[in-house]
Amino acid sequence: MKFKPPIIAINYKIYPQAFGESAVKIAKSAEKVARETGVTVIVAPPLTEIYRVSREVEIPVFAQHIDPIKLGAGTGYTPPEAVKEAGAVGTIINHSEHQLKATDIFKAVNMAKNAGLYTLVCADEPEIGAAVAVFKPTMIAVEPPELIGTGIPVSKAKPEVVTRSVELIKSVNKDVIVLTGAGISSGEDVEAAIRLGTAGVLVASAVMKAKDPYKIIYDMAIKGLKALEKQA
Amino acid sequence: MKFKPPIIAINYKIYPQAFGESAVKIAKSAEKVARETGVTVIVAPPLTEIYRVSREVEIPVFAQHIDPIKLGAGTGYTPPEAVKEAGAVGTIINHSEHQLKATDIFKAVNMAKNAGLYTLVCADEPEIGAAVAVFKPTMIAVEPPELIGTGIPVSKAKPEVVTRSVELIKSVNKDVIVLTGAGISSGEDVEAAIRLGTAGVLVASAVMKAKDPYKIIYDMAIKGLKALEKQA
Amino acid sequence: MKFKPPIIAINYKIYPQAFGESAVKIAKSAEKVARETGVTVIVAPPLTEIYRVSREVEIPVFAQHIDPIKLGAGTGYTPPEAVKEAGAVGTIINHSEHQLKATDIFKAVNMAKNAGLYTLVCADEPEIGAAVAVFKPTMIAVEPPELIGTGIPVSKAKPEVVTRSVELIKSVNKDVIVLTGAGISSGEDVEAAIRLGTAGVLVASAVMKAKDPYKIIYDMAIKGLKALEKQA
Amino acid sequence: MKFKPPIIAINYKIYPQAFGESAVKIAKSAEKVARETGVTVIVAPPLTEIYRVSREVEIPVFAQHIDPIKLGAGTGYTPPEAVKEAGAVGTIINHSEHQLKATDIFKAVNMAKNAGLYTLVCADEPEIGAAVAVFKPTMIAVEPPELIGTGIPVSKAKPEVVTRSVELIKSVNKDVIVLTGAGISSGEDVEAAIRLGTAGVLVASAVMKAKDPYKIIYDMAIKGLKALEKQA
Numbered sequence: 006m007k008f009k010p011p012i013i014a015i016n017y018k019i020y021p022q023a024f025g026e027s028a029v030k031i032a033k034s035a036e037k038v039a040r041e042t043g044v045t046v047i048v049a050p051p052l053t054e055i056y057r058v059s060r061e062v063e064i065p066v067f068a069q070h071i072d073p074i075k076l077g078a079g080t081g082y083t084p085p086e087a088v089k090e091a092g093a094v095g096t097i098i099n100h101s102e103h104q105l106k107a108t109d110i111f112k113a114v115n116m117a118k119n120a121g122l123y124t125l126v127c128a129d130e131p132e133i134g135a136a137v138a139v140f141k142p143t144m145i146a147v148e149p150p151e152l153i154g155t156g157i158p159v160s161k162a163k164p165e166v167v168t169r170s171v172e173l174i175k176s177v178n179k180d181v182i183v184l185t186g187a188g189i190s191s192g193e194d195v196e197a198a199i200r201l202g203t204a205g206v207l208v209a210s211a212v213m214k215a216k217d218p219y220k221i222i223y224d225m226a227i228k229g230l231k232a233l234e235k236q237a
Numbered sequence: 238m239k240f241k242p243p244i245i246a247i248n249y250k251i252y253p254q255a256f257g258e259s260a261v262k263i264a265k266s267a268e269k270v271a272r273e274t275g276v277t278v279i280v281a282p283p284l285t286e287i288y289r290v291s292r293e294v295e296i297p298v299f300a301q302h303i304d305p306i307k308l309g310a311g312t313g314y315t316p317p318e319a320v321k322e323a324g325a326v327g328t329i330i331n332h333s334e335h336q337l338k339a340t341d342i343f344k345a346v347n348m349a350k351n352a353g354l355y356t357l358v359c360a361d362e363p364e365i366g367a368a369v370a371v372f373k374p375t376m377i378a379v380e381p382p383e384l385i386g387t388g389i390p391v392s393k394a395k396p397e398v399v400t401r402s403v404e405l406i407k408s409v410n411k412d413v414i415v416l417t418g419a420g421i422s423s424g425e426d427v428e429a430a431i432r433l434g435t436a437g438v439l440v441a442s443a444v445m446k447a448k449d450p451y452k453i454i455y456d457m458a459i460k461g462l463k464a465l466e467k468q469a
Numbered sequence: 470m471k472f473k474p475p476i477i478a479i480n481y482k483i484y485p486q487a488f489g490e491s492a493v494k495i496a497k498s499a500e501k502v503a504r505e506t507g508v509t510v511i512v513a514p515p516l517t518e519i520y521r522v523s524r525e526v527e528i529p530v531f532a533q534h535i536d537p538i539k540l541g542a543g544t545g546y547t548p549p550e551a552v553k554e555a556g557a558v559g560t561i562i563n564h565s566e567h568q569l570k571a572t573d574i575f576k577a578v579n580m581a582k583n584a585g586l587y588t589l590v591c592a593d594e595p596e597i598g599a600a601v602a603v604f605k606p607t608m609i610a611v612e613p614p615e616l617i618g619t620g621i622p623v624s625k626a627k628p629e630v631v632t633r634s635v636e637l638i639k640s641v642n643k644d645v646i647v648l649t650g651a652g653i654s655s656g657e658d659v660e661a662a663i664r665l666g667t668a669g670v671l672v673a674s675a676v677m678k679a680k681d682p683y684k685i686i687y688d689m690a691i692k693g694l695k696a697l698e699k700q701a
Numbered sequence: 702m703k704f705k706p707p708i709i710a711i712n713y714k715i716y717p718q719a720f721g722e723s724a725v726k727i728a729k730s731a732e733k734v735a736r737e738t739g740v741t742v743i744v745a746p747p748l749t750e751i752y753r754v755s756r757e758v759e760i761p762v763f764a765q766h767i768d769p770i771k772l773g774a775g776t777g778y779t780p781p782e783a784v785k786e787a788g789a790v791g792t793i794i795n796h797s798e799h800q801l802k803a804t805d806i807f808k809a810v811n812m813a814k815n816a817g818l819y820t821l822v823c824a825d826e827p828e829i830g831a832a833v834a835v836f837k838p839t840m841i842a843v844e845p846p847e848l849i850g851t852g853i854p855v856s857k858a859k860p861e862v863v864t865r866s867v868e869l870i871k872s873v874n875k876d877v878i879v880l881t882g883a884g885i886s887s888g889e890d891v892e893a894a895i896r897l898g899t900a901g902v903l904v905a906s907a908v909m910k911a912k913d914p915y916k917i918i919y920d921m922a923i924k925g926l927k928a929l930e931k932q933a
Contacts, residue, residue: 019311024322052284052315053323070313078386078441079251080332081302083284090256091285099803100312107795107803107832108825129804136803136832139873154310177835177873209310331571339563339571339600340593361572368571368600371641409603409641483775488786516748516779517787534777542850542905543715544796545766547748554720555749564776618774673774 007045008065008144008182011195011229012205013038013222014047014125016069016097017054020213028054029061031212034219036062044226045205047125049097052083059092067125068096070103073112085113085120095123095143101150104129107136114140125184127207131170138178145174145181146207152187154210159187160197171202191221192228199232239277240297240376240414243427243461244437245270245454246279246357248301248329249286252445260286261293263444266451268294276458277437279357281329284315291324299357300328302335305344317345317352327355327375333382336361339368346372357416359439363402370410377406377413378439384419386442391419392429403434423453424460431464471509472529472608472646475659475693476669477502477686478511478589480533480561481518484677492518493525495676498683500526508690509669511589513561516547523556531589532560534567537576549577549584559587559607565614568593571600578604589648591671595634602642609638609645610671616651618674623651624661635666655685656692663696703741704761704840704878707891707925708901709734709918710743710821712765712793713750716909724750725757727908730915732758740922741901743821745793748779755788763821764792766799769808781809781816791819791839797846800825803832810836821880823903827866834874841870841877842903848883850906855883856893867898887917888924895928 015035017023022031032048039046049067050058059066068088076084088096098113099105105113110126114137117124124142128134134147147170152159160167167185174183185198186207198206206225215221247267249255254263264280271278281299282290291298300320308316320328330345331337337345342358346369349356356374360366366379379402384391392399399417406415417430418439430438438457447453479499481487486495496512503510513531514522523530532552540548552560562577563569569577574590578601581588588606592598598611611634616623624631631649638647649662650671662670670689679685711731713719718727728744735742745763746754755762764784772780784792794809795801801809806822810833813820820838824830830843843866848855856863863881870879881894882903894902902921911917 016312019306019308019314019316019319021308024319051319052313053287053319055285056288057323068313074251076251076253079334080248080329080441081284081300081335082251084251087251087256087283087285091289097312101804102311103313104802104804106800107806108797108800108829110803111826111828111832130807132807132835133804136807136835139828139832139835139869173835209312336570336572338568339574340565340568340597342571343594343596343600362575364575364603365572368575368603371596371600371603371637405603480776483770483772483778483780483783485772485782488783515783516777517751517783519749520752521787532777538715540715540717542798544712544793544798544905545748545764546715546799548715551715551720551747551749555753561776566774566776567778673776 009045010204011199011226011233012045012047012182012184013195013225013229014184014207015049015212016207016209017048017050017213018209019051022213023051024054028058031218032058032062035222036064037219038222038226039064042226042230044229046222046226055088055091055093065094066092068093069100071096071098071113071117073109073116085117085122089120089122093122095125098124098126100127101129101148101153110137111140114142131166131173134170135173135177138174138181141178141181143182144184146184146186148186148207155188156190156211157188158190158194158197159185160194160201162188164201167198167201167203192224195225196228196232199229205229241277242436243431243458243465244277244279244414244416245427245457245461246416246437246439247281247444248439248441249280249282249445250441251283254445255283256286260290263450264290264294267454268296269451270454270458271296274458274462276461278454287320287323287325297326298324300325301332303328303330303345303349305341305348317349317354321352321354325354327357330356330358332359333361333380333385342369343372346374363398363405366402367405367409370406370413373410373413375414376416378416378418380418380439387420388422389420390422390426390429391417392426392433394420396433399430399433399435424456427457428460428464431461437461473509474668475663475690475697476509476511476648477659477689477693478648478671479513479676480671480673481512481514481677482673483515486677487515488518492522495682496522496526499686500528501683502686502690503528506690506694508693510686516552519552519555519557529558530556532557533564535560535562535577535581537573537580549581549586553584553586557586559589562588562590564591565593565612565617574601575604578606595630595637598634599637599641602638602645605642605645607646608648610648610650612650612671619652620654620675621652622654622658622661623649624658624665626652628665631662631665631667656688659689660692660696663693669693705741706900707895707922707929708741708743708878708880709891709921709925710880710903711745711908712903712905713744713746713909714905715747718909719747720750724754727914728754728758731918732760733915734918734922735760738922738926740925742918742922748784751784751787751789761790762788764789765796767792767794767809767813769805769812781813781818785816785818789818791821794820794822796823797825797844797849806833807836810838827862827869830866831869831873834870834877837874837877839878840880842880842882844882844903851884852886853884854886854890854893855881856890856897858884860897863894863897863899888920891921892924892928895925901925
């Protein structure tokens with residue numbers, strides 16, 4: 006699998022729309038956009054919905070979290086093998102709503118790799134992004150938590166956070182794919198994110214709460230492509 | 238739904254056998270025993286397997302854990318509604334491998350009830366059992382953690398823990414169903430557990446690692462029934 | 470030592486006034502009130518200030534927290550023996566700002582007792598109060614967290630929480646001393662708390678941020694005594 | 702203050718010898734060695750002992766842990782200002798027995814600096830060392846947790862961990878002082894640690910449990926100096 010920019014990763018979180026038929030419907034909209042535009046669209050449903058969603062779509066399904074724990078006695082925890090078996094091809098790690106100890110991020114990245122999963126590590130500060138870049142995940146998303154869920158896009162409110170993240174992360178590890186997130190609500194925000202040097206975005210509420218998720222994902226994809234073309 | 242004794246609750250934990258086809262096969266064995274004997278058999282697969290397993294059997298499927306969190310922004314967490322939507326009818330709370338703050342046990346029990354789930358709260362000491370009895374869960378399982386996974390049954394090694402648990406818990410809340418666990422490996426252990434005053438057992442490794450799960454669950458069911466008959 | 474009502478327990482928290490000379494000065498004010506009125510006044514300075522404060526006053530000094538950990542390898546943790554050695558005679562456990570797992574509350578109460586410390590367990594709900602009453606601490610303080618630091622006294626805003634706490638706790642353990650807290654700001658609030666059936670209060674910001682801590686503690690003591698007399 | 706190599710940092714942990722008169726005595730032994738040899742000796746007593754110890758010696762006293770929390774409502778927590786007020790000039794952060802979320806290590810380092818404290822961040826893997834190097838602490842100590850408290854020195858058992866740590870950390874941040882630890886028991890081990898490229902060691906049980914702490918600290922200091930001279 007290749008994660009070719011522009012990348013739109015949709016974190017379902019645990020919004021009411023993240024479950025059951027609605028979970029599948031949003032994934033199918035994402036898949037439709039991916040097919041129509043060639044853009045990389047990733048969906049990350051809740052742990053309990055990975056199996057259902059991954060049966061229905063062919064775009065990459067990520068878990069929202071894994072626990073860096075071995076198979077065996079670990080009641081209620083979710084090792085990388087669990088999400089892989091349910092159909093995920095990757096996992097978010099250290100989302101700002103589910104942060105881990107530094108050493109557990111490292112373990113989770115390694116255990117995910119060993120289980121054959123791609124990794125998307127979140128960072129709430131540019132420096133955290135640079136720190137986790139040492140662990141060589143597939144992707145890093147820098148998201149200032151104070152903007153998450155606000156609809157105020159990081160690319161507008163704090164463009165310097167985005168450019169500084171890219172710079173700091175690349176100075177430690179030039180191969181990692183850098184995303185940004187927090188408040189990303191429209192195609193325009195995706196465009197800005199790419200102009201600031203990232204490969205794409207991590208979005209949540211804007212898609213999950215949308216009346217028409219297809220429409221907003223499509224808009225993000227098209228504007229993302231446009232921004233990339235301008236760079237070329 | 239009624240949880241008529243004897244009760245055999247099977248915690249899959251995250252043993253290698255807890256996932257995929259194996260998860261379904263063990264659930265079907267459990268269902269077969271339930272049908273043949275009339276005994277209450279509960280299965281608690283990993284979070285990611287609830288959907289798959291609950292599609293395949295009609296016995297009660299429980300989650301191993303829920304997070305006392307509201308629907309919305311809670312990346313990677315599992316609210317009661319999530320496991321309900323995936324097909325669970327109940328949930329384990331506060332297993333000794335996944336313990337919660339006192340106040341979160343209370344919240345989890347209440348939120349599970351509001352979501353229409355039965356609750357099985359674990360306690361690692363008789364006094365913890367009595368404390369959580371205040372919260373009025375459906376069931377309480379007392380499991381001394383030092384015996385979990387050892388094959389040394391609590392009913393033999395520490396019978397006084399079992400009788401003391403029943404007594405303490407009933408003094409606080411006479412309506413709650415009391416189970417015991419830790420090291421329960423055979424029908425004989427179930428018999429002993431019921432003789433000591435509980436309504437059944439919480440088991441894990443003995444079933445999950447068995448060559449023939451059906452055989453051991455069946456043995457537990459038959460001996461559980463026998464012990465109950467003697468009491469009558 | 471006897472904890473005769475009315476009891477005023479002052480949680481210093483980590484307010485700027487909780488350290489150094491200010492910590493000692495507030496403790497001396499508390500001691501002065503205790504001497505003048507005969508009321509039980511307890512001070513709970515930060516961990517790093519226990520030694521300094523306990524050298525200077527003869528009223529009971531409590532820790533704000535202990536970790537249920539054994540002496541040995543536990544970098545940065547604070548076992549009961551540590552606060553005892555520094556001069557504390559008791560400890561708060563499970564404050565709503567520092568909550569513990571149910572099983573750790575039980576362990577902390579037992580380890581504190583073994584180290585010769587009195588215990589004051591906090592509860593953020595009446596049911597949590599009843600649950601921890603099973604563990605037989607010296608005192609239980611019920612504090613609805615939504616009122617903490619607001620200056621809106623629980624005894625006025627939620628008198629039913631106070632009466633229900635007393636009732637529920639006493640039904641489980643009639644020997645434990647029940648306090649209440651959250652928003653207690655004046656002598657009047659202490660009076661109300663005692664009228665509602667508690668033995669006293671747990672206070673923080675009202676004393677710590679007062680221009681004249683002596684004056685407010687004195688007012689609380691006098692009104693507490695008055696309320697008790699009316700009951701006799 | 703300068704932290705000139707060789708550096709011997711003594712983590713008291715919460716060994717029985719870490720409290721009261723014993724805490725002071727060990728600090729005085731450390732101070733004596735520092736005076737006699739010119740070696741940098743740091744002592745890190747438990748939180749409750751910082752005040753007592755810092756009154757008695759002039760060598761640097763570090764806290765074992767700080768919480769990245771602001772002054773105010775934080776019952777039982779220890780902000781950087783608390784340990785500073787008690788007499789510490791620095792603090793350990795993220796010891797393998799007290800690990801923090803990645804983002805909290807960053808916050809703790811920054812808050813400690815703002816409070817005028819030096820920082821010694823621990824790492825349980827070379828990669829964690831490199832990651833925290835991004836945060837620009839004063840010192841980083843890499844300690845493989847499986848060797849801590851064993852008496853098997855990391856410098857003998859896993860010399861490649863030490864050299865790899867130095868290399869990785871310096872590639873991210875060439876200014877940070879690198880220490881190593883785990884199993885360091887003798888002057889010889891300190892010598893080896895310095896030969897492998899570190900500026901010194903973090904020790905605990907070998908000193909704390911020694912019959913004659915002065916003797917072992919002195920031996921470590923002398924051998925550390927010797928190793929440095931050879932390098933020159």
